[in-house]
Amino acid sequence: MARENQGLQIALITFVILTLLLAVFTYLFFRQYDEQYRKAQAALEEAAKANDAARSAQTDLNTLKTILGFSTTDPMDKITQTAKQELETYGADLDPSQQNYRTVLDHLFKTLQAKSATLVATEQKLRDAEAKIAQLEASKAPLIAQEKNRADQAEATLTQERQKFTADLQASFQARDDLQKRVTEAQQQAQDALAQLDAAKKDFDRRIRTVSALLAVRTKELEATKNPRLETPDGRIQWVNQQLGTVWINLGEADGLSVGTTFAVFPGNTLNIADAERKGGIEVTAIRGPHLAEARIIDDKVSDPIMPGDVISTLIWSPGDRRRFAITNFVDIDDDGRSDQELLISIIRQSNGIVDAWLDDEGNLHGQLTADTDYIVVGNEPPEGTNVAVIQARSDMLKRADEMAVQRISVRELLRRIGYKRETHVVRFGPGANPADFRAKPKEDEVIRQSTGAVSEIFQPRQPPRAKAGTAF
Structure with a gap:
């Protein structure tokens, strides 16, 4: 406890x-x-x-x-800078220690009052001067009226003299114009006579040149008739690779040969190229030496292939010589209804030939036909509905070629002589199709057989059987 x-x-x-x-x-x-x-x-x-x-x-x-005229949102730096600039501008004649807004405003007000007093005094002086001028104007009014009367009298006299002078001057101008007109008419007559004489001279010179050219052509033709000149081959095929479609020819860099040149191939025993039948065509693909070149086979026959020893020739080129050509319009190589003029120009230039002039399908002439032109290549006939101006331009070109003795040659013959063969024929369908593409055509180099009109004896006309006498038949 x-x-x-x-x-x-x-x-x-x-x-x-x-x-x-x-x-x-x-x-x-x-x-x-x-x-x-x-x-x-x-x-x-x-x-x-x-x-x-x-x-x-x-x-x-x-x-x-706000009192100073700024926005409540303006910073103090901007206000201080602006105030400093304004004080320096409007208080430039004040001591820098006194450059504040109150002092500057007081200074500007006093300056404005002084300027206003000066302006009032100046205006008073101006009014006094105007009053004196008015008094002077009033005092000289009689003198002005007197001088004006004299001036009016002098003006009237001057007007009379001017009218007389004008009349005399117009009469002299009329006489001068009449004389100038007669001189002009005489000069025009002289110029017309000179123009006619010059035209006649030019026409005479042209005719002389034409006749001279024709005479030279006829002379050559006569010499050719007496001593026919054979068209010899330009080169020879040395080696052939049928598997690769390649040949080697004895022409090269030293002969002026260029890549792209095409040749027609003829049998080795051909003497005159103009009358021979070609067996194929080749196109140069590479220059291998001074007198050696490689070419591809662009056309040959299985039954008569290109062989070593065959000769080659082209109308456009020969060793050391470049042929010159002119071309008319409506050139159609593949019969498709479209112009192949640019292709033909390219073929000639690619074979180292020169095209001096050509006429397009609109009748525009490009280049110039000269006396050095060797051949004029003639295209197809103008189609129906061709503009008359285009047909006239073609006719003028052919006429000009005849006057200069330029030899005519067709497109097909030119292509045959140079060994050209188009790679592919394009058949177009649809609205732009050419109806000629769908017609039956013979193969190239195929001879079209024509009927002679004679009927073989095997086919005899049949006659109905004649009824025999005494029978039902």
Whole structure:
């Protein structure tokens, strides 16, 4: 029992001590809180005063900005810079220490008053001067009237003299014009006579040149008749590779040969190329030496293949010589109804030939036909509905070629003589199709057989059987 009371006492004492300590700590904490609260209230009051002062200062600043003509949102740097520039501009004649808005405005106001006073005085002087001028004008009015009368009399006299002078001048001009007209007529007659004489001379010279050219041609033809000149081959095939379709010829760089030149191939025993039948065609693909070139076979016959020793010839080129050509319009190589004039020009130039002139399908002449032109290549006849001017241009070109003794040759004959063969014939379908592409055509180099009109004895006309006498038949 005594031990239980002692424990209660110890517990009670501990509780009392803890309560006292709690009371002391609570007092100390409350005291610090009260001091901090009073300090916070004092800081809030000072902050409120500072905010009021800042708002008042901002209001004053915005008012000052508005008075100075600035926006309330403009920064002070911009306002300071602008104010400095304005003070330096409008207060340039003031001391820098006096350059502020009030001083500058006062200075400008005083300057404006002084200028206004000066302007008023100047206006008064101007009015006085105008009054004096009016007095002078009034005093000299009689003199002006007198001088005006004299001037009118002088003007009338001058008008009479001018009219007389004009009449005399017109008479002289008329005489001059009549003389000039007679001189002009005489000059025109002389020019017409000279033009007629010059035209006659040119026509006579042209006729002389034409006759001379024709005479030279006829002389050559006569000599050729007496001593026929054979057209000899240009070269010879040395080696053939039928598997690769390749041949080697004895022409090369030293002969002036160029890649792309085409040759017609003839048998090796051919003497006159003009009358011989060609057996194929080749095209030069590479120059291998001074007198050696490689070519591909573009046309040959299985029954008569190209062999070593066969001769080659082209109408466009020969060793050391380049032939010159002129071409008419309506050139159609593949019979598709479309112009192949550009292709023919390319073929001639590729074979080292020269195209002096060509006439397009619109009748426009390109280049010039000269006396050095060797051949004129004649295209197809103009189709129906061709413009008369185009037909006339073609006729004029052919006539000009005849006058200059230029030899005519057809497109087909030229291509045959140079060994050309088109690679592929394109047949077009649809609205742009050519009806000629669908007609039966003979093979190239095939002879078309024609009827002689005679009937073989095997085919005798049949007669109906005749009735026999005394029978039913």
